[in-house]
Amino acid sequence: QDRAAEKRHFVNSGVACAPFAVIEAEADLAKIDAALLPGILKTSRLGYDGKGQVRVADRAALADAWRELKQVPCVLEKRLPLRHELSVIVARGADGTVVQLPVQQNLHRDGILAVTQVPAPDVAPETQQCAVESARRLAQEMSYLGVLCVEFFVLQDGSLVANEMAPRPHNSGHYSIDACDVSQFELQVRCMAGLPLPAPRLHSSAVMLNLLGDLWFDEHGQERTPPWNDVLALPGAHLHLYGKAGARRSRKMGHLTITGTDAAGARAVASQAAALLGLPSF
DSSP: OOHHHHHHHHHHTTOOBOOEEEEOSHHHHHTOOGGGOSEEEEESSSOOTTTTEEEEOSHHHHHHHHHHTTTOOEEEEEOOOEEEEEEEEEEEOTTSOEEEOOOEEEEEETTEEEEEEESOTTSOHHHHHHHHHHHHHHHHHTTOOEEEEEEEEEETTSOEEEEEEESSOOGGGTTHHHHBSSOHHHHHHHHHHTOOOOOOOBOSEEEEEEEEGGGGBOTTSOBOOOOHHHHHTSTTEEEEEOOOSSOOTTOEEEEEEEEESSHHHHHHHHHHHHHHHTOOOO
């Protein structure tokens, strides 16, 4: 819930993250190291799905952004050249047992998760192993109980930095309902109930498409029902709608997971589904 505390936990746990500075008062603006600019100013609290974030190019823009964010405590992060985004979901029991789901490669649009692919197609095995070890360490260092998601960036030079944590089942792990023998939700129940934590196994390659409320409106802004029959006719299609009362643009309404015997096949069918729904290619 607090980005400043989160960053300190990364540092104290020996997990690399983007260079940052905490801004709590106007005097802090003058102390900012020029090396942190250009950067992204984020509110310490209540920021998610791209909310509470402003890109800043220089000191003047930083001061303007802090005022725009109502001068609440913020974290300034240096902007880094990104190659890929990924996440690791771990589950830690009260006895210290830790298991994890496979590494997930993610694509965000406008700060909101759009696509998750498992196995991660573009991430080197050693990078995946580093991400898993870092996520496990972060959970262990705070004696965490339950399911925890850690999001990472792979930089252009191949190095790995932690972005943020979500102490709960996470959007990027929803595919596990259909593609793993133990889902992230079952892992959460097992943690809470003190039950054994088996290592989840990926039995199908998967691509998950996040379904936002925009799909429920045509190009004229008129409400419509997305073409679910066409989507569900595709092989390996698993549609999950969350039963929300009404659709709003950018509101998460559900997700579609495409499973397949191999990653290429799952991606090909997921691309068909995206085209049917009018989603951008990936």
